[in-house]
Amino acid sequence: MQRDKELIIQKYGGSSVANLERIRKVAERVISYKKKGFDLVVVVSALGDTTDKFIELAYKITSKPKEREMDMLISTGEQASCALLAMAIHNLDYEAISFTGGQVGIITDSTHTKARILKVDADRIREELKRGKIAIVAGFQGISRKKDITTLGRGGSDLTAVALSYTLGAKLCEIYTDVEGVYTTDPRIEPKARKLKIITYDEMLEMASLGAQVMQARSIELAKKFNVPIYVRSSFSEEEGTMITNQTKKLEEVVVTGITLNKDEAKVTIRDVPDKPGIAAKIFGKVSKEGINVDMIVQNVSKTKMTDLSFTIKKSDLSKTIKIVKDTAGEIKAGEVISDEDVARVSIVGVGMRSHPGIAAKMFKALAEKRINIEMISTSEISISCVIRKKLGEEAVRVIHAKFGLAKARI
Amino acid sequence: MQRDKELIIQKYGGSSVANLERIRKVAERVISYKKKGFDLVVVVSALGDTTDKFIELAYKITSKPKEREMDMLISTGEQASCALLAMAIHNLDYEAISFTGGQVGIITDSTHTKARILKVDADRIREELKRGKIAIVAGFQGISRKKDITTLGRGGSDLTAVALSYTLGAKLCEIYTDVEGVYTTDPRIEPKARKLKIITYDEMLEMASLGAQVMQARSIELAKKFNVPIYVRSSFSEEEGTMITNQTKKLEEVVVTGITLNKDEAKVTIRDVPDKPGIAAKIFGKVSKEGINVDMIVQNVSKTKMTDLSFTIKKSDLSKTIKIVKDTAGEIKAGEVISDEDVARVSIVGVGMRSHPGIAAKMFKALAEKRINIEMISTSEISISCVIRKKLGEEAVRVIHAKFGLAKARI
Numbered sequence: 001m002q003r004d005k006e007l008i009i010q011k012y013g014g015s016s017v018a019n020l021e022r023i024r025k026v027a028e029r030v031i032s033y034k035k036k037g038f039d040l041v042v043v044v045s046a047l048g049d050t051t052d053k054f055i056e057l058a059y060k061i062t063s064k065p066k067e068r069e070m071d072m073l074i075s076t077g078e079q080a081s082c083a084l085l086a087m088a089i090h091n092l093d094y095e096a097i098s099f100t101g102g103q104v105g106i107i108t109d110s111t112h113t114k115a116r117i118l119k120v121d122a123d124r125i126r127e128e129l130k131r132g133k134i135a136i137v138a139g140f141q142g143i144s145r146k147k148d149i150t151t152l153g154r155g156g157s158d159l160t161a162v163a164l165s166y167t168l169g170a171k172l173c174e175i176y177t178d179v180e181g182v183y184t185t186d187p188r189i190e191p192k193a194r195k196l197k198i199i200t201y202d203e204m205l206e207m208a209s210l211g212a213q214v215m216q217a218r219s220i221e222l223a224k225k226f227n228v229p230i231y232v233r234s235s236f237s238e239e240e241g242t243m244i245t246n247q248t249k250k251l252e253e254v255v256v257t258g259i260t261l262n263k264d265e266a267k268v269t270i271r272d273v274p275d276k277p278g279i280a281a282k283i284f285g286k287v288s289k290e291g292i293n294v295d296m297i298v299q300n301v302s303k304t305k306m307t308d309l310s311f312t313i314k315k316s317d318l319s320k321t322i323k324i325v326k327d328t329a330g331e332i333k334a335g336e337v338i339s340d341e342d343v344a345r346v347s348i349v350g351v352g353m354r355s356h357p358g359i360a361a362k363m364f365k366a367l368a369e370k371r372i373n374i375e376m377i378s379t380s381e382i383s384i385s386c387v388i389r390k391k392l393g394e395e396a397v398r399v400i401h402a403k404f405g406l407a408k409a410r411i
Numbered sequence: 412m413q414r415d416k417e418l419i420i421q422k423y424g425g426s427s428v429a430n431l432e433r434i435r436k437v438a439e440r441v442i443s444y445k446k447k448g449f450d451l452v453v454v455v456s457a458l459g460d461t462t463d464k465f466i467e468l469a470y471k472i473t474s475k476p477k478e479r480e481m482d483m484l485i486s487t488g489e490q491a492s493c494a495l496l497a498m499a500i501h502n503l504d505y506e507a508i509s510f511t512g513g514q515v516g517i518i519t520d521s522t523h524t525k526a527r528i529l530k531v532d533a534d535r536i537r538e539e540l541k542r543g544k545i546a547i548v549a550g551f552q553g554i555s556r557k558k559d560i561t562t563l564g565r566g567g568s569d570l571t572a573v574a575l576s577y578t579l580g581a582k583l584c585e586i587y588t589d590v591e592g593v594y595t596t597d598p599r600i601e602p603k604a605r606k607l608k609i610i611t612y613d614e615m616l617e618m619a620s621l622g623a624q625v626m627q628a629r630s631i632e633l634a635k636k637f638n639v640p641i642y643v644r645s646s647f648s649e650e651e652g653t654m655i656t657n658q659t660k661k662l663e664e665v666v667v668t669g670i671t672l673n674k675d676e677a678k679v680t681i682r683d684v685p686d687k688p689g690i691a692a693k694i695f696g697k698v699s700k701e702g703i704n705v706d707m708i709v710q711n712v713s714k715t716k717m718t719d720l721s722f723t724i725k726k727s728d729l730s731k732t733i734k735i736v737k738d739t740a741g742e743i744k745a746g747e748v749i750s751d752e753d754v755a756r757v758s759i760v761g762v763g764m765r766s767h768p769g770i771a772a773k774m775f776k777a778l779a780e781k782r783i784n785i786e787m788i789s790t791s792e793i794s795i796s797c798v799i800r801k802k803l804g805e806e807a808v809r810v811i812h813a814k815f816g817l818a819k820a821r822i
Binding site: 020023024054057058060061062063064065066068069070072073075076077079080082083084086087088090091097098100102103124146147148149 | 431434435465468469471472473474475476477479480481483484486487488490491493494495497498499501502508509511513514535557558559560
């Protein structure tokens, strides 16, 4: 799209607009970009913990709130915050206009509480930008073809920002949050963790799905699909953040970008599974039918026509999973079913890892040096994950971080 | 409109849905009507003092919030409450669906914070009623042709209820509030005040504009225009309320329906006004240009080519009015300008008053018997008003109430 001025999309999360003082700060920051000559579309989340409070209220009324009504209720949070931000900008004598998801034409399917965006009819927003106004958009929400209000699920405001960036041809999509960017690993675990200047979509996807809570995988996938450059930074400082793009590193660079730790999984082991075709399909077919995502799966080579099968799932799915697996184990005449919640998964992430020999060995060596036992291993195109004892998780992150020299400055 | 089932519109004010317990009670009442076989559309206001809190928040951000943004903000209150009521009905296993003003097709002009309804496209609501659902509608709000969210001003939820009653051909429009109905006078002033079973639109309009705070004049005007029968009652009891219709009383009935007291006005007197044509036009032209509503105007017959001119206005308009009037008094070479805030207006209201001789005399006599001096008198088709000393207001109401025998049962 041809533009007179370059357009920047900014998204401010709930903590960035948690109170009036912070809303004023956001208004000042937005205006500072306007002064530099950019057109601006600002996506906001609900104030602080408003959404959680609404959800709590709904559950006080009924144990099973209908999702359509839940969307009607919680979408008011973003609607209120975008009106308040527009007022704060007006108060500093700049022109701004707020919009609901419906008003900016974010058309979704009817899957309430986790709707998918079908298209964006951004005519109204284009018109107001042309008039020189700063457009403020309620994040996290859209409207179905029937004109019902929908919400986009966790991380929905990021999704709004990315979708508008693509539709309006933005130069950049800035995601303001309460962290300063993406780090080589969680700085609370390894204080020497270094903020990354740049990370690829694929790496960020691995980091997001493996537990780094900067952005939801869904928004990154959308950004990757439409090649929307994303800049993650803090709304509480002027520090530089992290750019997420499709730019790949050169071969001679360090291949390991970051390390993640996930303590939210549980391990399930089925002993003495008959080593016959179709058995795994039977077990995991039943599990997935219940909407349970299985993460790692490891099956040892069997010597005896019997094998042990282990897999990991989210801890919150454990009791449901155990029930299904025990039933199935009975049917297929397998042995004992054992669950273990005292596990952690530590992963290294980096594009080009597969083509660099020795990366996995280096990781295993780091763990071995600290006598950390590896219980499961799984690898992908850009990551290597090990399941270990939970209490050793933080130590594992630190030794691997040191082994790969991630604290050192990167060129 | 032809209907399978008779339709009832119910409107619940903010105090009726102030907390979860009350929302549950409203849900039970709504369902009790559904069980009786009625179709139901329920209009709700925002929970308790939500709207006031939003307005306060806006004024903390800016001293002059733009009205469009104010509507965006405060309309979220009703949107949240209608979702919560729908959930409470679902919890009792009945089908309900909530709508914003925009979703039910309440199309307004663009006069934000006090928009006028242009039309109601009620197709969606008809469709859901046909499916047997209870429709819950966010009161007080609409949508402009540009799809901006608008609000209808004070008493806007009543207006929503009346407009939907007309559009959908409702049998009855019930307004649930925190009083049990319309009384002969304010029961806090005269404990013997009697609840009226029936009152005409015109009488109710006088009562509303003269200070009885049951319903805003605007909603009653609309109900009168389209002959929508309104039933005012309490959401906190099962007591019978007051019906507002076009039904007129028979000639032999008592003509005085009610008595109102208004202590919110101030009196302005201009001394020694030259008794020439065009002088009054000049004074009141300038006052009305400032958006100030003048209520009563009294000018004595002059003997000396000079006259005293008195009028009443809202107390909140007094300082602005004094400024205008002093300037004008100088121009027209009139004398002193005196303001008096220690006044009250007591009024009797009743259809057919004009054709009943002696009503005014009876009122004046009641006041005289208690030595209450009348400072100004004004009459209309269905009311007679007297300005008196403020501290005598309550006593005046009581003596007139007794004089006309309003405490006695009416046939």
